[in-house]
Amino acid sequence: MNPHSRPKIAIEDLLRVKRAERPPAEFWTRFEQELRAKQLAAIVERRPWWQGAAQLAGGLARLRLPLGLTAAVAVAVFSVSEYRRSTPAAPENVSAAVVATMTGTELASDSSSAHPAPATMASAAEVTEAAVTAPPLPVSNVRPGEISRVISMLGVEARQDEARRDATPSARLIAANLALVQMNDSGLPASLAANRGFETRGLPAAHVNDTEPLAEISSPRYRSSARYLTTALPAGYVFETAAARPVATVRHVNDRQLRDDNVSRVGVDNGGVFLKL
Amino acid sequence: MNASKALGKTLVASPERQQEADADWSVVQRVQAGDVAAFDQLIVKYRERLYGVIYNMTSNREDTADLVQDAFIKAFQSINRFAGQSAFFTWLYRIAVNSALTHLRKSRLRTFFSLEQVNEDERPAAEVISALTDDTAAADHGAFVKELQEKLNEAMMKLSIKHRTVITLFEIDGLSHDEIAEIMSCSVGTVRSRLHYAKQLLQAELQPYLRK
Numbered sequence: 502m503n504p505h506s507r508p509k510i511a512i513e514d515l516l517r518v519k520r521a522e523r524p525p526a527e528f529w530t531r532f533e534q535e536l537r538a539k540q541l542a543a544i545v546e547r548r549p550w551w552q553g554a555a556q557l558a559g560g561l562a563r564l565r566l567p568l569g570l571t572a573a574v575a576v577a578v579f580s581v582s583e584y585r586r587s588t589p590a591a592p593e594n595v596s597a598a599v600v601a602t603m604t605g606t607e608l609a610s611d612s613s614s615a616h617p618a619p620a621t622m623a624s625a626a627e628v629t630e631a632a633v634t635a636p637p638l639p640v641s642n643v644r645p646g647e648i649s650r651v652i653s654m655l656g657v658e659a660r661q662d663e664a665r666r667d668a669t670p671s672a673r674l675i676a677a678n679l680a681l682v683q684m685n686d687s688g689l690p691a692s693l694a695a696n697r698g699f700e701t702r703g704l705p706a707a708h709v710n711d712t713e714p715l716a717e718i719s720s721p722r723y724r725s726s727a728r729y730l731t732t733a734l735p736a737g738y739v740f741e742t743a744a745a746r747p748v749a750t751v752r753h754v755n756d757r758q759l760r761d762d763n764v765s766r767v768g769v770d771n772g773g774v775f776l777k778l
Numbered sequence: 779m780n781a782s783k784a785l786g787k788t789l790v791a792s793p794e795r796q797q798e799a800d801a802d803w804s805v806v807q808r809v810q811a812g813d814v815a816a817f818d819q820l821i822v823k824y825r826e827r828l829y830g831v832i833y834n835m836t837s838n839r840e841d842t843a844d845l846v847q848d849a850f851i852k853a854f855q856s857i858n859r860f861a862g863q864s865a866f867f868t869w870l871y872r873i874a875v876n877s878a879l880t881h882l883r884k885s886r887l888r889t890f891f892s893l894e895q896v897n898e899d900e901r902p903a904a905e906v907i908s909a910l911t912d913d914t915a916a917a918d919h920g921a922f923v924k925e926l927q928e929k930l931n932e933a934m935m936k937l938s939i940k941h942r943t944v945i946t947l948f949e950i951d952g953l954s955h956d957e958i959a960e961i962m963s964c965s966v967g968t969v970r971s972r973l974h975y976a977k978q979l980l981q982a983e984l985q986p987y988l989r990k
Contacts, residue, residue, distance in 0.1 A: 509990060510906060510987065518926060524839065535843070649933045
């Protein structure tokens with residue numbers, strides 16, 4: 502046979518042979534019986550819960566765009582509201598507000614003469630905390646005399662025990678500083694302005710307060726730490742040891758005491774040097 | 779929504795296809811209305827075509843029978859969700875092809891051929907077989923056809939699942955590129971690319987049987 506007379510056979514022609522692979526007619530009878538049985542079984546059989554969930558998800562898939570947009574808007578609104586709630590009301594000038602409050606209170610207390618009314622004003626610790634967290638007060642906003650008023654207000658309690666504190670060297674030093682500040686009060690804002698980085702704030706009450714230092718800690722975090730410290734320290738321990746203990750005057754200090762670094766405080770008083778061991 | 783309108787949107791369908799889609803849609807509506815027996819018409823209409831597709835994907839008649847039955851049951855259970863967005867046969871094919879792909883992925887390492895008889899009376903196949911066996915003695919004719927069938931199946935099984943599916947739907951079932959793309963949820967370009975690659979591989983495998 503002439504090879505040139507042979508018909509071409511391409512891959513598509515070969516695949517037509519595959520098309521001719523068919524099951525016999527009797528196969529379909531059996532196929533139909535099996536299909537009926539499976540249909541009945543599928544009707545009787547309870548469908549698992551996740552198929553229902555999948556159907557529901559399939560139904561919701563049509564609404565995915567509006568649902569997604571709604572969810573995005575809800576999340577955005579919730580985030581913004583939470584952010585606004587968590588952000589503190591930004592005061593224009595907390596320090597100024599503190600100063601104004603305290604000076605006003607002082608004026609009120611001055612007007613009521615002998616009764617300073619400490620219950621009406623914020624506690625010294627709270628004021629201190631607010632002053633620390635507040636932005637710096639522009640020096641130009643501070644009037645001469647206000648700082649000394651603040652200091653004197655913070656020291657309201659301290660004045661009550663003034664006589665007792667005078668007995669200690671540190672108390673005398675603090676009193677001298679207070680007096681100096683009050684004397685130079687008019688020139689203080691200018692000097693503060695010249696000193697970059699220094700923030701014009703009310704001095705914390707701890708400088709003149711007579712109470713236990715740990716008790717003055719205002720932050721809840723530090724308050725709990727102070728409570729633990731208090732329980733950890735031996736009973737009857739007094740922090741202000743310098744004020745509580747009588748100052749003993751000694752003429753000779755043991756070399757060993759100096760060498761072992763037992764000196765806790767060094768000061769100059771009445772033309773002499775005193776050491777606290 | 780009218781199925782023919784949907785078909786016209788997505789596919790460049792022939793008038794015969796549109797008529798077929800309309801007829802299917804009316805039957806589907808009857809089934810959705812509660813006429814369960816009407817679904818049998820759809821089974822009888824599509825069972826052989828669906829069987830041919832799945833059989834050429836799996837090369838195993840028992841698996842094929844199970845998969846086609848499962849596809850019809852799934853379609854029956856979900857018939858109320860069919861909204862006529864596409865032609866019914868496309869939807870049914872998608873169910874069946876996805877079931878077959880899942881089955882083939884699960885049993886990738888377990889392949890047993892279980893082949894049907896080649897119906898040599900069918901015209902295109904008969905012409906090809908006669909052209910191939912014109913030099914062969916009549917006694918060896920049956921053996922040659924059997925060998926050709928096995929070689930064809932081996933070559934098909936060497937294709938990846940997706941390439942095999944595309945070549946089956948296009949060359950054996952005669953679907954268009956658009957229809958295959960809709961069934962396989964891919965682009966027409968992907969279908970053409972897979973078809974071209976699959977044909978190249980098959981040509982390399984079946985070179986002894988080709989004549990230029």
